[in-house]
Amino acid sequence: MIFKFANPLKFQKLTDSIQPFVSYLALILLILGLFFGFFMSPPDYLQGETVRIMYVHVPCAWFSLMIYSVIALCAVFAIVFKHTLAYIISRACAPIGACFTIATLLTGSIWGKPTWGTWWVWDARLTSELILLFIYIGLMIIHNSYDDKSKSDRYASILALIGVVNLPIIKWSVDWWNTLHQPASISKFSSPSIDSSMMVPLFIMTFSIFCFFISILLIRIKGEIIQRKIDVLRLNQLK
Amino acid sequence: MKQKNKRLLVLTLSLILFATGSVIILTNLRDNLIFFYSPSEVMEKKIKPNQTIRLGGMVKEESLQKKVINIDGRSLEEISFIVTDFNEEIKIYYIGILPDLFKEGQGVVVEGIVENNGIFNAKYVLAKHDENYMPPEINDIESIKDRRNDI
Structure with missing residues (x-):
């Protein structure tokens, strides 16, 4: 089933039909999410209006981790099955993930100043998220550092797998160690400690950012496939 | 197919080793990480x-x-x-x-x-x-x- 769409050509046909749909959905949900976030949700009893930063910060943080998981999964497929589409997806994901990580760090910093009283501290959560950004940047550098794409793809997938160790560290840093960053408000095992009126904009924004991610990902995958076709054509011309 | 299984095995083993190493390092560094x-x-x-x-x-x-x-x-x-x-x-x-x-x-x-x-x-x-x-x-x-x- 999966391997039917693992053919880049068929994959491209599929994505061409989905892409405009998710793009518009992302835009509509973004407008809706921001409207609910700014006007239809209450300020926090303690933080006041700064709580609204959460509606951008938390989804960005979730997707900075999720996109890395996608890259890591692709790395496994790439190393074991040597499938081209896995290389293409991880190449397409890295800069998007890096952008979400930067957005997480920036919005977190803007929230930290009025809430904690500091822009930045070297606690485990903040530091491990910064390391995630460095890993993303490392991946992007490796992706672009060899003329031979198969070589850079192979090395990048090894780095991607090494970086997986950082994911549980980011996720559970707030539980394993004392951190300034608060523990998760939403978890599988207990009722969320966010009031339901604040959950609405948070979830709309999460879906919006998900659609945005898919939309950008599909564009980048298409570009990557075309790029590879050009490479093959050039190579044939030289022969 | 055999080659694939071999790669999968090497990959799994090295990941387990790497993860174990990381856990040992992180537990020992607790005082510096909190x-x-x-x-x-x-x-x-x-x-x-x-x-x-x-x-x-x-x-x-x-x-x-x-x-x-x-x-x-x-x-x-x-x-x-x-x-x-x-x-x-x-x-x-x-x-x-x-x-x-x-x-x-x-x-x-x-x-x-x-x-x-x-x-x-x-x-x-x-x-x-x-x-x-x-x-x-x-x-x-x-x-x-x-x-x-x-x-």
Whole structure:
């Protein structure tokens, strides 16, 4: 089933039909999410209006981790099955993930100043998220550092797998160690400690950012496939 | 197919080794990875005088005091409060501006030195926000306590 769409050509046909749909959905949900976030949700009893930063910060943080998981999964497929589409997806994901990580760090910093009283501290959560950004940047550098794409793809997938160790560290840093960053408000095992009126904009924004991610990902995958076709054509011309 | 299985095996084994190594390193580095000590840990560890440490806990209810003192002819407001982990308590002295979210009964992280006479002199005070988000209307102490007990 999966391997039917693992053919880049068929994959491209599929994505061409989905892409405009998710793009518009992302835009509509973004407008809706921001409207609910700014006007239809209450300020926090303690933080006041700064709580609204959460509606951008938390989804960005979730997707900075999720996109890395996608890259890591692709790395496994790439190393074991040597499938081209896995290389293409991880190449397409890295800069998007890096952008979400930067957005997480920036919005977190803007929230930290009025809430904690500091822009930045070297606690485990903040530091491990910064390391995630460095890993993303490392991946992007490796992706672009060899003329031979198969070589850079192979090395990048090894780095991607090494970086997986950082994911549980980011996720559970707030539980394993004392951190300034608060523990998760939403978890599988207990009722969320966010009031339901604040959950609405948070979830709309999460879906919006998900659609945005898919939309950008599909564009980048298409570009990557075309790029590879050009490479093959050039190579044939030289022969 | 055989080649694939071999790659999968090597991959799994190296990942398990790598993960085990990371766990060992992280558990041994605990003291360097935590952002602050709790009052109990500070009492246990016998912190050397004049060593900068971070201490975190709850600001004890009704422990916040402000008094004006004179240093070098300038009058400054000295703030003192007690940080507790409901087991041990440490009294903090601080001169400066408190963050907006500093409140009795809320979390706090202070950075400073324990002086010879057992006084904690704070250089920086950071407010620690907890994971509860709610509108102001239901901000009565009971509901917050209920939520904390739930978790």
